[in-house]
Amino acid sequence: MPNSIALIAHESKKNDIVTLVQRYHSLLNRYLIVATPDTGKWIQDATNLTVETVVSEADGGLLQIAARLVSSEVVGVIFLMDTINVPSQLPDVQALLRVCNRYEVPLATNIATAELAIQGVAKRRDAYLIFNPIAGQGNPDRDLALIQKILEPQMNLHIILTQPDIDPVEQAKEAITAIQSAQSEDSTACIIASGGDGTVSAIAGTTLETGIPVGIIPRGTANAFAVALGLPTDLKRACETIAAGNTRMVDAAYCNDIPMVLLAGVGFEAQMVNNASRELKNRIGTLAYVLSAAQQFFAQKDFNATVELDGQVLEFKTGAVTIANAAPPSSISAQGFGAVIPDDGLLEVTIPTSKTLLQDINTSATLLASALVKTQFEDRNLVCLRTHQLKVTTDPPQTLVVDGEVLEANPIEFICVPKGLTVFSPLLTT
Numbered sequence: 155m156p157n158s159i160a161l162i163a164h165e166s167k168k169n170d171i172v173t174l175v176q177r178y179h180s181l182l183n184r185y186l187i188v189a190t191p192d193t194g195k196w197i198q199d200a201t202n203l204t205v206e207t208v209v210s211e212a213d214g215g216l217l218q219i220a221a222r223l224v225s226s227e228v229v230g231v232i233f234l235m236d237t238i239n240v241p242s243q244l245p246d247v248q249a250l251l252r253v254c255n256r257y258e259v260p261l262a263t264n265i266a267t268a269e270l271a272i273q274g275v276a277k278r279r280d281a282y283l284i285f286n287p288i289a290g291q292g293n294p295d296r297d298l299a300l301i302q303k304i305l306e307p308q309m310n311l312h313i314i315l316t317q318p319d320i321d322p323v324e325q326a327k328e329a330i331t332a333i334q335s336a337q338s339e340d341s342t343a344c345i346i347a348s349g350g351d352g353t354v355s356a357i358a359g360t361t362l363e364t365g366i367p368v369g370i371i372p373r374g375t376a377n378a379f380a381v382a383l384g385l386p387t388d389l390k391r392a393c394e395t396i397a398a399g400n401t402r403m404v405d406a407a408y409c410n411d412i413p414m415v416l417l418a419g420v421g422f423e424a425q426m427v428n429n430a431s432r433e434l435k436n437r438i439g440t441l442a443y444v445l446s447a448a449q450q451f452f453a454q455k456d457f458n459a460t461v462e463l464d465g466q467v468l469e470f471k472t473g474a475v476t477i478a479n480a481a482p483p484s485s486i487s488a489q490g491f492g493a494v495i496p497d498d499g500l501l502e503v504t505i506p507t508s509k510t511l512l513q514d515i516n517t518s519a520t521l522l523a524s525a526l527v528k529t530q531f532e533d534r535n536l537v538c539l540r541t542h543q544l545k546v547t548t549d550p551p552q553t554l555v556v557d558g559e560v561l562e563a564n565p566i567e568f569i570c571v572p573k574g575l576t577v578f579s580p581l582l583t584t
């Protein structure tokens with residue numbers, strides 16, 4: 155639903171509203187104009203702006219506008235009032251003014267304040283919120299209402315709902331095109347991703363190397379991206395972080411030309427993600443991944459992995475190769491170094507090479523301990539590497555998971571893009 159601005163003018167103020175609309179035509183063109191019929195006709199006769207009319211003021215048009223305001227469709231009201239000839243105490247007028255005040259929507263009642271209000275709107279950040287209505291276990295309507303309540307006073311929020319049959323990457327690309335084509339007018343525009351890790355990482359990955367800041371409002375099961383970057387996972391705090399406007403640059407990577415913001419797993423991790431069904435995640439949340447990992451621990455078969463990096467060719471027999479750009483502590487298989495640093499320009503590679511079940515259990519315990527105390531523990535059955543770029547070939551070919559998406563590819567090439575992403579983040583304390 156597009157953001158709307160309501161324009162209303164009493165009879166003696168019609169020329170004024172037309173002059174105003176002509177002066178700020180390019181800005182108002184970004185909004186749906188809602189107007190009472192006469193004002194709407196004057197605007198349409200003088201400009202090519204899209205105007206949606208409500209019923210006349212006498213028939214309750216102001217109340218219709220007030221109702222749109224309550225449902226957050228209207229982001230500003232310009233009501234040029236003739237206070238000499240028209241009584242301003244009419245109940246409809248009072249109702250509209252009251253609703254504007256109640257919902258803190260900018261309201262201008264004369265040309266001077268209208269100019270200020272429009273200039274204020276022009277300075278506000280354009281934000282494209284891509285919102286997955288089915289993500290997580292919360293109430294999406296309540297979540298969206300809270301997001302709007304916190305962000306709309308600060309930004310021009312364009313809400314885009316994800317669809318089951320549309321890739322959020324395509325929705326993010328459209329938002330990027332809109333931002334880039336308006337860049338000269340508004341270089342502060344941003345994209346906000348709200349959903350589970352599937353939605354969030356697809357959208358963040360699409361912003362890679364664009365310089366467009368991305369806000370994360372996590373509403374999924376594990377919320378790995380937010381946890382990995384130390385971003386708030388609480389809805390209100392996540393919104394407040396975006397509203398505060400502080401940004402931070404972090405690394406991302408390409409995996410065979412596909413953007414990767416978190417991590418890729420070959421073998422164990424891929425099967426674990428595959429096993430955690432939507433139904434199980436809905437029923438037990440994060441525990442679905444724990445159960446799935448336990449199941450895969452016994453089912454995983456070793457394979458040959460050839461890793462090429464820095465001019466060396468390394469051969470391993472393993473059940474898992476994990477290549478991480480950023481990872482929360484709960485991604486145990488990425489924790490060879492005890493933590494994955496998201497802004498060091500390097501990818502962390504973890505390869506367990508245990509030969510027996512007992513060694514496997516030991517190595518898993520090492521990884522768990524490393525994750526818990528964020529420190530690397532010695533384990534001769536664990537290979538840990540840091541590199542900017544690598545190529546992995548598996549025999550037999552293994553399933554691959556990149557940021558939660560299960561793929562087939564062999565060989566797989568990874569390259570880190572240092573500071574390729576700009577994310578809204580709380581101020582880091584050192």
Ligand SMILES: Nc1ncnc2c1ncn2[C@@H]1O[C@H](COP(=O)(O)OP(=O)(O)OP(=O)(O)O)[C@@H](O)[C@H]1O
Pocket residue numbers: 286287288289290315316317318319348349350351352353354373374375376377435
């Ligand atoms: N409007 C929609 N209706 C139904 N399904 C949708 C809609 N929008 C997106 N989806 C589906 O949502 C899934 C992506 O969900 P996302 O990763 O955001 O959340 P999640 O699965 O709840 O997260 P997590 O993996 O953390 O549990 C995709 O399968 C996509 O097809």
